[in-house]
Amino acid sequence: MKTVNKEVKISGQGIHSGLPVNLVIKPSDKPGIFFRRVDMAGTDLIAAVYDNVGETKMRNTTVGMTDGAHVQTVEHLMAALFMAGVDSAIVEIDGVETPILDGSAAQFYDAIVAAVDADKSKMKRIVVKREVTAHAAEILKQLPWFVRIQLWIMNKIAGRKSNGFVKLSPNDGKSLDIKATLIYPEKIIGNQSYEYSFDGTKKSVDVFRKDVARARTFGKYSEWEYLKKRGMGRGANESNVIALNDAGDGTLNELIWADEFVRHKIIDAIGDMFTSGGMVCGNLESYKGSHAMNNLVLKKLFSNPDNYDII
Ligand SMILES: [Zn+2]
Numbered sequence: 681m682k683t684v685n686k687e688v689k690i691s692g693q694g695i696h697s698g699l700p701v702n703l704v705i706k707p708s709d710k711p712g713i714f715f716r717r718v719d720m721a722g723t724d725l726i727a728a729v730y731d732n733v734g735e736t737k738m739r740n741t742t743v744g745m746t747d748g749a750h751v752q753t754v755e756h757l758m759a760a761l762f763m764a765g766v767d768s769a770i771v772e773i774d775g776v777e778t779p780i781l782d783g784s785a786a787q788f789y790d791a792i793v794a795a796v797d798a799d800k801s802k803m804k805r806i807v808v809k810r811e812v813t814a815h816a817a818e819i820l821k822q823l824p825w826f827v828r829i830q831l832w833i834m835n836k837i838a839g840r841k842s843n844g845f846v847k848l849s850p851n852d853g854k855s856l857d858i859k860a861t862l863i864y865p866e867k868i869i870g871n872q873s874y875e876y877s878f879d880g881t882k883k884s885v886d887v888f889r890k891d892v893a894r895a896r897t898f899g900k901y902s903e904w905e906y907l908k909k910r911g912m913g914r915g916a917n918e919s920n921v922i923a924l925n926d927a928g929d930g931t932l933n934e935l936i937w938a939d940e941f942v943r944h945k946i947i948d949a950i951g952d953m954f955t956s957g958g959m960v961c962g963n964l965e966s967y968k969g970s971h972a973m974n975n976l977v978l979k980k981l982f983s984n985p986d987n988y989d990i991i
Pocket residue numbers: 755756897944947948
């Protein structure tokens with residue numbers, strides 16, 4: 681178990697609310713990552729675990745009760761905590777969502793890693809023993825009809841098909857090997873794949889910081905207009921989201937890498953897998969994956985003790 685050795689303060693703006701938000705990561709002696717909504721008096725700690733993930737709001741991961749205290753867009757912060765080796769902390773936050781910062785995990789990671797002792801303490805390992813898969817179609821079926829219609833419209837606008845899946849399968853049990861694939865009708869994204877392996881060594885952390893951490897979230901400009909009308913994406917701008925032009929053949933801001941889009945999916949996958957409470961050891965294949973599928977695959981993994989070992 682590892683916590684931060686001092687408070688880590690991070691401020692910014694929520695991507696959906698557009699409101700300023702402050703968070704403080706505090707040392708803790710309790711295993712697990714917990715959020716506390718300091719703007720909501722008397723609410724309980726919110727555990728950042730897969731079975732406490734609420735409505736995934738199409739584009740982010742939310743922990744807590746949908747109609748009570750909850751925190752949205754935890755995935756980039758969770759990825760940064762995981763990569764810094766922090767599996768015990770209380771995150772106090774004065775708003776409903778974490779600050780988007782530059783849309784990546786780099787600023788979170790740098791702030792957290794500066795407050796972590798370089799010891800060899802290891803995280804709990806969840807070793808995948810049997811293959812489990814979450815399909816996009818299963819997610820659609822679970823949604824209320826009005827959300828299904830919203831999604832259908834958004835997919836129609838974006839020209840997307842929902843045949844994606846997220847699969848966990850056994851490997852040698854010592855690393856989290858992620859392969860992400862994106863297939864978009866927009867030429868600027870097209871068909872992109874990226875692989876990243878985390879085995880707990882400093883080398884694999886350095887690769888994350890260099891090749892993955894800075895990859896930003898993305899969206900289509902016309903899709904933002906749709907989201908903004910529905911009270912989402914209000915804080916999205918060119919400093920924190922890669923904006924695809926309407927023709928789909930370019931971006932309004934400059935890309936760090938041509939495949940920055942799929943590299944960002946690696947961050948999302950790492951953050952979501954950390955809601956397992958430890959390091960998932962196995963192959964994670966994300967084919968047109970989503971936060972909802974990442975969550976469902978963990979629920980399936982933990983639904984049967986024969987599917988995994990905890991070390
Ligand atoms: Zn993301």
